[in-house]
Structure formats: C-alpha cells, structure tokens
Amino acid sequence: MEPMVEVRGLVNRFGTQVVHEGLDMQVNADEVFGIVGGSGSGKSVLLRTILGLQRPVAGSVRIQGHDITRMSEAELRPIKAGYGVAFQQGALYSGLTVLQNVQLPMIEHLSLPADALEGLALLKIRLVGLAEDAATKYPAQLSGGMVKRAAVARALALDPRLLFLDEPTSGLDPVSAAAFDDLVLYLQQHLKLTIVMITHDLDSIFRTCNRVGVIVDGAMETDTLERIVEHPNPWIQAYFHGERAQARAGAAHGA
Amino acid sequence: MRRTTEGLELGLKGEWSAPEVAGVEAALAAVDVASAPVISIDASGISRLELSGAWVLRGFIQRARRAGAQVSFRGAPPDQLRLVEQTLAEPPAGPAELASPPPQPPEPGARALVAIGRYAVRTGHDMVQALTFLGRVCITFVASLAQPRRLRPISIARHVYDTGITAMPIVALIAFLISVILAYLSAQQLLGLGADIYVVDLVTIGVLRELAVLLTAIIVAGRTGSAFAAEIGSMELNEEVAALTASAADPIELLIVPRIIGLAIALPLLTVVADLIGIAGGGLLCRFLLDMPLTQYVNRVNESISATTFWVGIIKAPVFAVLIAFAGCYRGMQVRGSARALGHMVTVAVVQAIFLVILADALFAVLFMKMNI
Numbered sequence: 001m002e003p004m005v006e007v008r009g010l011v012n013r014f015g016t017q018v019v020h021e022g023l024d025m026q027v028n029a030d031e032v033f034g035i036v037g038g039s040g041s042g043k044s045v046l047l048r049t050i051l052g053l054q055r056p057v058a059g060s061v062r063i064q065g066h067d068i069t070r071m072s073e074a075e076l077r078p079i080k081a082g083y084g085v086a087f088q089q090g091a092l093y094s095g096l097t098v099l100q101n102v103q104l105p106m107i108e109h110l111s112l113p114a115d116a117l118e119g120l121a122l123l124k125i126r127l128v129g130l131a132e133d134a135a136t137k138y139p140a141q142l143s144g145g146m147v148k149r150a151a152v153a154r155a156l157a158l159d160p161r162l163l164f165l166d167e168p169t170s171g172l173d174p175v176s177a178a179a180f181d182d183l184v185l186y187l188q189q190h191l192k193l194t195i196v197m198i199t200h201d202l203d204s205i206f207r208t209c210n211r212v213g214v215i216v217d218g219a220m221e222t223d224t225l226e227r228i229v230e231h232p233n234p235w236i237q238a239y240f241h242g243e244r245a246q247a248r249a250g251a252a253h254g255a
Numbered sequence: 256m257r258r259t260t261e262g263l264e265l266g267l268k269g270e271w272s273a274p275e276v277a278g279v280e281a282a283l284a285a286v287d288v289a290s291a292p293v294i295s296i297d298a299s300g301i302s303r304l305e306l307s308g309a310w311v312l313r314g315f316i317q318r319a320r321r322a323g324a325q326v327s328f329r330g331a332p333p334d335q336l337r338l339v340e341q342t343l344a345e346p347p348a349g350p351a352e353l354a355s356p357p358p359q360p361p362e363p364g365a366r367a368l369v370a371i372g373r374y375a376v377r378t379g380h381d382m383v384q385a386l387t388f389l390g391r392v393c394i395t396f397v398a399s400l401a402q403p404r405r406l407r408p409i410s411i412a413r414h415v416y417d418t419g420i421t422a423m424p425i426v427a428l429i430a431f432l433i434s435v436i437l438a439y440l441s442a443q444q445l446l447g448l449g450a451d452i453y454v455v456d457l458v459t460i461g462v463l464r465e466l467a468v469l470l471t472a473i474i475v476a477g478r479t480g481s482a483f484a485a486e487i488g489s490m491e492l493n494e495e496v497a498a499l500t501a502s503a504a505d506p507i508e509l510l511i512v513p514r515i516i517g518l519a520i521a522l523p524l525l526t527v528v529a530d531l532i533g534i535a536g537g538g539l540l541c542r543f544l545l546d547m548p549l550t551q552y553v554n555r556v557n558e559s560i561s562a563t564t565f566w567v568g569i570i571k572a573p574v575f576a577v578l579i580a581f582a583g584c585y586r587g588m589q590v591r592g593s594a595r596a597l598g599h600m601v602t603v604a605v606v607q608a609i610f611l612v613i614l615a616d617a618l619f620a621v622l623f624m625k626m627n628i
Contacts, residue, residue: 094594094595111277116276116311127306159306
C-alpha cells in the first residue's frame with residue numbers, strides 16, 4: 001500500500017543554519033507515527049514543510065502519492081482538504097465560537113445547507129468528547145484541554161484520512177493528557193485514520209504510537225517503538241533512558 | 256434504486272465523504288419515502304464511507320422511519336453509522352454544567368428602554384474606568400518624577416523615534432499640500448480685492464496657529480494611536496501584561512508612561528517641522544502664483560506674525576499628544592479574548608483620539624479668544 005506521507009532527502013537551511021540534511025521519513029496508512037526531537041531539532045520546520053507552508057531547499061514531500069514541493073497553491077488546495085491539522089496552541093479563530101470554527105472549513109470546501117453544516121459540526125464536536133454546550137463558547141472561554149479537542153474537531157471537519165497533531169498533550173495535566181491519548185486511539189481505530197504526531201510526552205508515545213521517528217543531526221531515525229529505544233545514538237538513549245524516563249518506568253513499576 | 260412490490264431497494268455506491276456529501280444529501284432528499292413501506296439498503300457498494308456520509312445516511316433513515324417506513328440493511332449496517340449513533344447518543348463527556356433558566360425577554364416597548372439603560376450604565380462604567388486609569392497614570396508619572404531612572408529614558412527615546420522621526424516625511428508632505436491649498440484658495444478670493452498681500456497673512460497665521468498642529472495631531476492619531484492600541488492590545492492577548500504584573504513590574508510605568516512622554520516630546524517637534532514646511536510652501540506658491548518676490552514674502556511674514564502666533568500653536572501639541580497616547584494605551588489595555596476585540600479597540604482608539612484632539616482644539620480656540628491672543 002502506498003505510504004500516506006513520504007519524505008525523501010529533505011534539506012532545509014536558514015542562512016548558514018542547517019536544519020535538515022537529507023531527512024527521510026515514511027508514514028504508512030493506519031498507523032500512529034510519532035515525531036520526536038530535541039528543542040531546535042527542526043520538528044516544527046518539518047511539519048511546516050509537510051503541510052506545504054514552507055518550501056524545502058531540496059528533497060521531495062509526497063502526501064498520498066502527490067509531490068507537494070512542486071505544486072502551485074491552486075494544485076495544493078485539494079491535497080490540503082484531504083488532511084487535518086491541530087496546531088499546538090489550538091489556533092482556533094478567536095472571534096468565532098467552537099461551532100463556527102468547525103464549520104469554517106466545511107463552508108470553504110463544501111456546499112451544504114445551513115442545518116446540515118450545523119449537524120455535521122456538532123457530530124464532530126461530540127466525536128472528540130466535547131459537550132454540546134461547548135459549541136456555543138468562544139475559544140477564550142475554554143480550558144486548555146477543551147481547546148485541544150476543539151482543534152481536533154476542526155481538523156476532522158472534512159473527513160480527512162490523515163491527521164497531524166502538533167504537541168497535542170503539551171500544557172495538559174496528566175489526567176487530561178491520558179484522556180487525550182485515549183481520544184487519539186479511539187479516533188484512529190474508528191475512523192481508520194493515519195495520525196502523525198509531534199510530541200515530547202513519553203507516556204503519549206508509549207500509549208499511542210506504532211512507530212517513532214527521532215530527528216537527530218538533521219536526519220531521522222525511524223523504527224518501531226520496541227526497537228527505537230535500543231538505538232545506540234546517545235541522544236536517543238538519553239531521551240528514552242534518561243532520568244525522567246527512569247522516573248516514569250519506576251513509577252509504572254511501583255503502581 | 257429499485258422499486259419492488261413492497262417498497263424500495265437502495266443500492267448505495269461511490270464515495271461518501273465530506274467533499275461528496277452535498278451531492279449525496281441532495282440525492283437522498285429526492286427519494287420519496289412516503290410511498291415505500293419497506294426500504295432495504297445495501298451499503299456494500301460504497302467505496303469510502305466517512306462520518307459525514309454516515310451522518311447524512313442516518314438523517315435519511317430517520318426521515319424514512321418518521322414517515323412510517325421499515326428500514327433494514329441487506330447485510331450488516333456499516334460501522335460508521337453505528338459510530339455516529341454512539342457519538343450522538345453518549346452523554347456529554349464532562350460534568351454537565353447546571354443550566355440556568357434563560358432570562359425572560361422584555362416587552363417590545365420596554366426593550367428600547369432597556370437598551371438605553373444598558374448603554375447609559377455601560378458608558379458610565381467606561382467613564383469611571385477611564386478616569387481610574389488616568390488617575391493611575393498620573394500617580395505613576397508623579398511618583399517616577401522623584402526617581403528619574405523609573406522614567407525609562409531609553410524606552411522614551413525609542414518612542415520619540417518611532418512616533419516622531421519616522422513620521423516626518425508624511426507630516427512634511429501634508430503640511431506642504433495644506434499650505435498650498437490655503438494659499439491658492441485665499442489668493443483666488445483676495446486677488447479680486449487687490450489685497451493679495453494678505454494671502455501671506457492668511458497662510459502663515461492659519462498654518463502656525465491652527466492647521467499645522469491640528470493636521471499633524473490627526474495624522475499622528477491615525478498612525479501612532481492605532482499602533483499603541485494594537486501593540487498593547489496584542490500584549491494583553493498574549494498575557495504579556497499579566498506577566499509584567501505578576502513579576503511585580505507596573506505595566507503602567509513600563510508601557511504607558513514612556514509612550515505618553517515620548518509622544519508628548521515628538522508631537523511638538525513634528526509641529527515645528529509642519530510649521531516650517533507650511534510657511535515654505537506658502538512662499539513657493541506666492542512666488543509662482545502671485546509673482547511675489549521671496550524677499551517681500553519673508554518681510555510680510557515678519558510683519559504679520561509675532562512670537563505669540565507660533566507659541567499659540569505649539570502649546571497645543573503636547574496636550575494633543577497626551578490625549579492621543581492616552582486613548583491608544585487605554586483602549587489597548589481593554590482588549591480581551593479575541594482578535595476581533597483587538598480590531599474593535601484599535602478602531603475605538605483612533606476615533607476617540609481624533610475626536611478628543613478636535614474637541615480640545617475647539618476649547619483652545621475659545622480660551623485664546625477670551626484671553627485676546
């Protein structure tokens with residue numbers, strides 16, 4: 001089966017600063033793929049490149065088989081309608097209610113009557129575990145966890161098969177973060193989604209991800225979760241077996 | 256779709272995802288359910304059934320059942336349909352908030368009264384808040400006079416540069432054009448009377464006393480009043496103002512007072528530039544329109560104005576500056592919640608700054624007349 005996302009030989013530079021030097025990445029259908037990397041290792045630049053917000057210096061980015069690095073804005077439009085993105089801070093439109101936020105992509109891309117728009121938007125809002133009364137609220141009135149869920153509801157507005165999540169559990173308390181992980185798994189299983197997730201959260205990775213890509217020195221080491229933890233690279237070792245990872249494992253054993 | 260003796264058989268085909276859902280809905284809406292007591296649906300032909308498609312299908316089934324039809328699936332009903340049912344049937348995830356009874360809408364006649372009352376109360380609150388804010392700014396300013404370090408000279412210098420130096424080209428251009436308009440207009444009227452020498456008086460006195468400072472203030476209100484409101488408003492949205500307060504730093508001392516002082520320095524300087532350019536523009540027009548030698552123009556300028564004419568104009572500049580900076584900063588601090596509030600408050604800031612400037616100018620005009628200057 002064709003990979004959902006395929007990045008080959010990606011090079012990104014800003015002036016003399018090299019961010020990616022020949023980065024390869026492949027996300028297969030129906031998997032949850034975690035992207036891990038230190039601060040400043042270029043996770044966000046990678047996401048922006050995959051989303052077509054930024055053109056790479058060299059290399060190709062294929063989304064469901066289409067190379068987006070060579071596309072014009074007009075050609076990109078249908079590709080962009082085929083995936084959903086939930087940004088780190090939610091990026092909900094602050095002047096619109098949650099319901100209007102979810103409706104906006106539908107209004108842009110579909111020609112539906114108003115009652116169908118509302119029904120579909122409510123369905124997506126309920127799907128991500130928000131109560132119906134949250135629909136009429138403005139983003140400023142929502143808690144951090146609700147903002148993240150509303151952002152996912154908006155990302156799902158156009159029935160995408162591919163969902164990008166940028167640090168979905170950052171800034172959440174452990175209970176909300178665990179609930180969000182459950183949501184990710186629930187959506188993946190029931191909607192047959194492919195999910196690409198940038199995250200720092202070890203618990204999230206172990207709970208949701210099938211495979212993990214670690215950005216080290218501008219390239220990516222990809223493997224299954226079981227094998228990537230044994231990778232000899234010192235940063236990867238420190239990441240999965242550092243003090244905080246030990247504390248996590250200890251807590252898990254104690255429980 | 257196939258009609259059988261006892262009802263309908265629907266064979267569903269194609270993609271049932273969001274991009275196609277409008278067409279699917281139209282097709283299903285065209286199905287006449289009333290005449291079919293039994294409807295059998297075969298969903299196996301659907302190549303891709305997504306949530307949106309399942310939701311539309313659910314709506315169709317509900318409509319058919321309401322019309323009294325028996326709906327069944329040939330084979331198993333699709334999983335997505337069950338997911339939709341489950342999602343919409345589940346009780347809300349979080350603890351449900353207690354719903355308060357909706358307030359009774361007032362009688363139509365009383366509604367206007369309520370609106371007026373609300374407006375009055377809101378305006379009253381707004382005025383009290385503005386006065387409180389003004390008071391805090393004054394206290395902070397006086398307190399920091401005792402310790403010059405707290406006046407933030409570097410920050411003030413930055414604001415003088417941003418609001419003054421960078422505004423010079425546009426202020427100079429506007430002053431030049433206004434003096435040309437004024438000279439041209441008065442020349443047309445006065446030439447008929449043979450009193451063309453008074454064009455000089457009109458231009459110089461008009462520019463020095465009123466037009467230079469007023470137009471400069473209006474340009475600055477649009478340029479800097481909006482910038483202040485937007486800058487402080489986005490800091491407010493970003494919780495930067497809260498961060499300052501939380502770190503025991505006074506946002507009024509750090510953000511507001513330097514802006515007000517900076518603009519109070521910059522606006523008089525801009526007015527001097529506008530004065531100069533305005534008089535020069537008048538001279539240029541007199542030279543080419545009235546064939547008046549420049550020496551005669553300069554002599555006439557000397558005769559027609561005194562130092563008071565200049566000071567009467569320039570004294571207004573710091574007052575206008577304080578009004579503009581105050582309106583911009585105050586409205587910026589009021590931004591809450593959304594990008595829309597930011598746009599609204601920036602608009603309010605500019606409109607109020609211009610209004611306050613013109614109101615103050617009118618008061619100055621009355622004051623100067625009473626003082627016989």
